[in-house]
Each structure stands twice: as C-alpha cells, then as structure tokens.
Amino acid sequence: MRQYEKLWNLLSQTYVANQQLTRDKYLRSRPHDVLLEFKPRAIIKSHIPETVNVFEIQGVVKFQRGNEVVTADRLLEARLQDDEWYFSDWLQTVD
Numbered sequence: 675m676r677q678y679e680k681l682w683n684l685l686s687q688t689y690v691a692n693q694q695l696t697r698d699k700y701l702r703s704r705p706h707d708v709l710l711e712f713k714p715r716a717i718i719k720s721h722i723p724e725t726v727n728v729f730e731i732q733g734v735v736k737f738q739r740g741n742e743v744v745t746a747d748r749l750l751e752a753r754l755q756d757d758e759w760y761f762s763d764w765l766q767t768v769d
C-alpha cells in the first residue's frame with residue numbers, strides 16, 4: 675500500500691527545498707515503482723562541517739517496475755532536525 679502522504683511528512687526540509695518540491699507536486703510525481711526490499715550496507719556520517727547530524731545510508735534496493743524486478747545500489751539521507759529524524763526521498767542512485 676502506497677502511503678505517500680505519510681512519506682511526505684518524513685522528508686527533510688533541506689531535501690524539499692533542494693528539490694523545489696511542494697506537497698502537491700511531490701504527490702503527483704510519485705513513481706509507479708514498488709519498493710520490495712532495502713538492505714543497508716553502510717551508514718556514513720557527513721563530513722561537511724555544517725551538517726552535524728546528517729548521515730548517508732547506502733545499500734541495495736530491490737523494486738518492481740511494471741513486470742520487471744530491478745536491483746540497484748542506492749542511498750538515502752537521514753537528517754536530525756528539531757530532535758526528529760527526516761529523510762531524502764527513497765533511494766537515490768549511488769555513483
């Protein structure tokens with residue numbers, strides 16, 4: 675079950691600003707990919723001094739796109755803001 679309304683509430687303010695997102699734009703643009711599994715491989719603390727409580731979570735994602743199951747290396751950002759954890763959108767490509 676896709677609960678993108680709830681996911682919107684977990685996005686960090688920084689991510690929303692960097693992507694120039696609005697709630698409506700985000701909900702309209704959601705991909706049809708279905709997340710099946712995410713296995714973290716590494717959690718890396720940001721080394722940028724201004725980003726004290728920011729972590730990059732790298733791992734392998736498995737998702738369904740139509741009839742195809744895709745596996746890829748991906749990451750997401752976890753950020754502590756106002757004593758709560760917020761995230762980037764699910765799983766950006768790892769270069």
